[in-house]
Amino acid sequence: MKHLLQLIFIPLLLGAAAGAGAAGEPIVLNDDCPPGFELTAGHCELRSLYQMYPSLQDAGVGGLKTGLPQWRDGFTPQQTDLGRYLFFDPVLSRDGTVSCATCHAPDKGFSDGLGRSVGINGSVLPRSAPTLWNVAFLNSFFWDGRATSLEGQMLGPLFDKHEMGSDPQLLLETLNGLPAYRQLFAQAYPEDFVAADAQIRLDQVYAAIAAFQVTLISLNSRYDQYAHGYADALTEPEIEGLNIFRSFVARCAECHTPPLFTNQQIAVLGTPEPVGMPFDPGAEVPLNEPTQRGGFKVPTLRNIELTAPYMHSGRFATLREAVAFYTGGRGHAVPEGEELKIHWHIWEPNLTDEELDRLVDFLKTLTDESFKPEPPRQLPSGLGLVHFEVADAGDINNGEEDHE
Incomplete structure (x- = not known):
C-alpha cells in the first residue's frame, strides 16, 4: 500500500502587501528571548543546569551530571523571531508549497514521520529528515555530516531542486518583493537598513533561520530531572533501562552519550535498507573515504519517541525494532556483496526481550517538548501554513513491502 500524502494549507488573511497582520497592524517581532534563554546585553544566551557540570572528558561516558559541548547562541530576540517566520513560510520554496517546517514539524519531533522525506512536486527524497532539537550543540549536519554549520546545512534544502527548489536569486527577489518581510528584516537588522533602498541579503536570511533553530532546546525531560538529582523522576523499569543503556554489555x-545522547561521530552500523532501495553509501561520498561506506551520523536520542520511523531511511517503524537490531549480531544485516567496516562498538550483546523492553522504557523518558515554539498565526508572505500528513503512517517504505 502506498502512502497517501497530503499537503494541507491553512488559509490566513494577512494583507501582506502592506506588511500588515490579521488585525491590520504591522507585524512586530518579539523583543523577548525564547524560554531557556536570558536576554543579556541585547542578545539571547542559553541557560541550563548542565552548564554547571564538568565536561565529558572529566565526567566519563554515560555520566548523569555531564556538561554540554560548545553551543551557539547570542542572537537578538528579533533575529530569532524573524527566523521563526522564515522557518514556517513556504514562500522560501520555488512554488510556495514547502517550508522548512514541512520536513521538520514541531508536532513530530521536528521531523516529518516519514522514512524518506518529500519535497516539491511530491519528490521522494533518499533519506529521512533528522530532528532539529538541540542542533545548537552540533558540529556537523546531514546524515552524512557533510555540512559544518547550520548556515551551510540550510543551503541544501533551500536550493536542491527536489527539496524546496529555490535558488539564491529567486529567494532574494521573492523576499525583497514583499514589503512585510522588508519591514521585518529592518527590525531584526536595523543597522543594515538605514538607507531606504537597503535590500535583504542572503547572509541575513541564513543567520535568522539559524537564530531560530538554536533555540530548539530539549534538556528538561524526566531523564534530566533524574540526572539533576530528583530520584523519583523515573520508575524502576525506566531506571533498569538506563542501567542497561549505560552498561558495557549494551x-x-x-x-549516544549524555547529555545530548549523541557523540556526533560517523558510525558504520550495517543497517538494512527498505526493500527496493539501493544501498546508501552514506559518508563515504562527501568524505571520499571507503572505510566510511554505509556510515551515518549518530543521531541524538532526544525526543526519539516522537520521530519514528528510525534510521537514515526509516527502516524500522518502532523503537522496539530499532533497539532489537543491535542485538542481532555484528554485521548481520549487511547486504551480500558489501564489505563494510562495522563500528567497533557494534557487537553481540545478546540482550533478552525483557532487557530490550526496558531500553525502550528508558528511551521514552528522553521526551521533552517544554520549549516547543508556536508556529506563527500569520505569515508575512500572505501564504498559509503548510502541514504534511501521512494518511497511512504504518507504511513507512513508500510503497515497498517491509521485511525482517
Whole structure:
C-alpha cells in the first residue's frame, strides 16, 4: 500500500502587501528571548543546569551530571523571531508549497514521520529528515555530516531542486518583493537598513533561520530531572533501562552519550535498507573515504519517541525494532556483496526481550517538548501554513513491502 500524502494549507488573511497582520497592524517581532534563554546585553544566551557540570572528558561516558559541548547562541530576540517566520513560510520554496517546517514539524519531533522525506512536486527524497532539537550543540549536519554549520546545512534544502527548489536569486527577489518581510528584516537588522533602498541579503536570511533553530532546546525531560538529582523522576523499569543503556554489555551510551545522547561521530552500523532501495553509501561520498561506506551520523536520542520511523531511511517503524537490531549480531544485516567496516562498538550483546523492553522504557523518558515554539498565526508572505500528513503512517517504505 502506498502512502497517501497530503499537503494541507491553512488559509490566513494577512494583507501582506502592506506588511500588515490579521488585525491590520504591522507585524512586530518579539523583543523577548525564547524560554531557556536570558536576554543579556541585547542578545539571547542559553541557560541550563548542565552548564554547571564538568565536561565529558572529566565526567566519563554515560555520566548523569555531564556538561554540554560548545553551543551557539547570542542572537537578538528579533533575529530569532524573524527566523521563526522564515522557518514556517513556504514562500522560501520555488512554488510556495514547502517550508522548512514541512520536513521538520514541531508536532513530530521536528521531523516529518516519514522514512524518506518529500519535497516539491511530491519528490521522494533518499533519506529521512533528522530532528532539529538541540542542533545548537552540533558540529556537523546531514546524515552524512557533510555540512559544518547550520548556515551551510540550510543551503541544501533551500536550493536542491527536489527539496524546496529555490535558488539564491529567486529567494532574494521573492523576499525583497514583499514589503512585510522588508519591514521585518529592518527590525531584526536595523543597522543594515538605514538607507531606504537597503535590500535583504542572503547572509541575513541564513543567520535568522539559524537564530531560530538554536533555540530548539530539549534538556528538561524526566531523564534530566533524574540526572539533576530528583530520584523519583523515573520508575524502576525506566531506571533498569538506563542501567542497561549505560552498561558495557549494551554499550549504548558510548555512541549516544549524555547529555545530548549523541557523540556526533560517523558510525558504520550495517543497517538494512527498505526493500527496493539501493544501498546508501552514506559518508563515504562527501568524505571520499571507503572505510566510511554505509556510515551515518549518530543521531541524538532526544525526543526519539516522537520521530519514528528510525534510521537514515526509516527502516524500522518502532523503537522496539530499532533497539532489537543491535542485538542481532555484528554485521548481520549487511547486504551480500558489501564489505563494510562495522563500528567497533557494534557487537553481540545478546540482550533478552525483557532487557530490550526496558531500553525502550528508558528511551521514552528522553521526551521533552517544554520549549516547543508556536508556529506563527500569520505569515508575512500572505501564504498559509503548510502541514504534511501521512494518511497511512504504518507504511513507512513508500510503497515497498517491509521485511525482517
